[in-house]
Amino acid sequence: MILITGGTGFIGSHTVVEFITIGLDVIIIDNLYNSSQVIIDRIYEITGTKPIFVKGDIRDKAFLISIFEQYPIEMVIHFAALKAVGESVLKPLEYYDNNVSGTLNLLNVMYDRGIKKFVFSSSATVYGNPHEIPITENCPIGTPINPYGQSKVIIEKILQDLSFADKEWSIAILRYFNPIGAHESGLIGELPNGIPNNLLPYITKVASGKLPKLSVFGNDYNTKDGTGVRDYIHVVDLANGHLKAYDYIKDKNGCYVWNLGTGKGYSVLEIIKAFETASKQKVPFQIKSKRAGDIDECWADCAKAQKELNWQAKRDIYTMMVDSWRWQCNQSK
Numbered sequence: 001m002i003l004i005t006g007g008t009g010f011i012g013s014h015t016v017v018e019f020i021t022i023g024l025d026v027i028i029i030d031n032l033y034n035s036s037q038v039i040i041d042r043i044y045e046i047t048g049t050k051p052i053f054v055k056g057d058i059r060d061k062a063f064l065i066s067i068f069e070q071y072p073i074e075m076v077i078h079f080a081a082l083k084a085v086g087e088s089v090l091k092p093l094e095y096y097d098n099n100v101s102g103t104l105n106l107l108n109v110m111y112d113r114g115i116k117k118f119v120f121s122s123s124a125t126v127y128g129n130p131h132e133i134p135i136t137e138n139c140p141i142g143t144p145i146n147p148y149g150q151s152k153v154i155i156e157k158i159l160q161d162l163s164f165a166d167k168e169w170s171i172a173i174l175r176y177f178n179p180i181g182a183h184e185s186g187l188i189g190e191l192p193n194g195i196p197n198n199l200l201p202y203i204t205k206v207a208s209g210k211l212p213k214l215s216v217f218g219n220d221y222n223t224k225d226g227t228g229v230r231d232y233i234h235v236v237d238l239a240n241g242h243l244k245a246y247d248y249i250k251d252k253n254g255c256y257v258w259n260l261g262t263g264k265g266y267s268v269l270e271i272i273k274a275f276e277t278a279s280k281q282k283v284p285f286q287i288k289s290k291r292a293g294d295i296d297e298c299w300a301d302c303a304k305a306q307k308e309l310n311w312q313a314k315r316d317i318y319t320m321m322v323d324s325w326r327w328q329c330n331q332s333k
């Protein structure tokens with residue numbers, strides 16, 4: 001059985017669907033801070049299987065011990081975290097407590113029970129301002145300028161140290177680029193709290209009339225059209241990357257790092273255009289000043305994941321837009 005922390009969240013729920021679809025047993029724990037239990041019913045609607053769900057917090061040691069005592073868990077896929085960059089600057093203690101202390105708590109409980117297989121949700125944010133593009137896994141980790149990014153760097157370091165000290169651990173560190181899209185059923189997707197920070201959720205809210213206008217943060221970047229360039233990846237492709245990582249580490253020891261992206265970069269203006277084509281909606285926008293901390297451009301070199309995991313993102317930008325829009329159309333907010 002596989003324990004999925006944060007399994008009712010955006011990426012976690014899509015990963016649960018992919019794991020269940022190939023017949024793996026899954027248990028989800030989540031404190032529902034940024035998600036809803038309705039997702040469990042949606043997963044059932046999509047797969048015909050209702051995963052075990054227990055509400056609880058990864059910082060609660062007694063809760064974790066009771067979970068590991070009750071269920072025959074062999075591996076943990078760890079999504080649970082706080083992820084809003086701006087908020088992390090205002091609330092660093094909450095971010096380090098939730099992300100770093102929460103992960104340490106989980107690793108300690110696993111260690112005590114001799115469960116040493118772990119997949120971790122990291123982020124391209126660890127590269128900071130990248131030294132080379134496309135970014136390979138060997139690209140030095142930068143200095144993230146916010147506590148959220150810093151929490152990912154710290155956890156990566158803890159995992160590397162753990163694997164060095166105890167050769168029985170099998171660890172996959174997955175560095176996601178920019179996950180967007182939603183399940184093609186339209187039943188699960190991203191549910192940002194309040195006004196979205198990220199580009200795609202903002203665009204879909206503008207297109208549905210819930211927000212008046214998109215602000216494009218800067219048009220004088222050193223990029224093809226002056227707007228920021230990123231590697232957007234469909235969340236279902238990302239979820240499949242977890243299946244491949246699970247398969248790879250289940251019979252191997254060591255700590256492995258893989259980029260999960262598409263290897264292609266799209267500018268903000270290209271994304272607006274792709275969205276308008278796919279959704280047949282207009283996205284009014286205005287050019288605003290740059291957002292603090294944003295880099296010009298980044299996209300992944302995914303050769304390592306392709307070679308070692310036999311994984312490659314399959315869904316194109318058009319599909320990402322169609323699926324994001326379908327999901328937004330199903331939301332009341």
Ligand code: NAD
Binds near residue numbers: 005007058081083191
């Ligand atoms: P999400 O907020 O949708 O999902 C995270 C889930 O974890 C939520 O359901 C939340 O309720 C739960 N959670 C948070 N703290 C918890 C705690 N202490 N105990 C139990 N549950 C807790 O976020 P997501 O987009 O699915 O991200 C999943 C992971 O991927 C996170 O670690 C995030 O940092 C990482 N990541 C996300 C992105 C992205 O753009 N979405 C990019 C790179 C990395």
Ligand code: UD1
Binds near residue numbers: 197200291
């Ligand atoms: C952001 C986070 C990063 C996190 C990632 C995935 C910051 C500085 N970085 O990355 O740590 O891992 O999300 O969750 O927040 N844009 C606009 N208008 C908007 C929103 C965004 O023009 O309203 C632009 C940005 O300037 C950027 C691009 O769109 O060029 C993508 O932005 P976003 O979706 O927020 O992702 P990142 O900044 O790449």
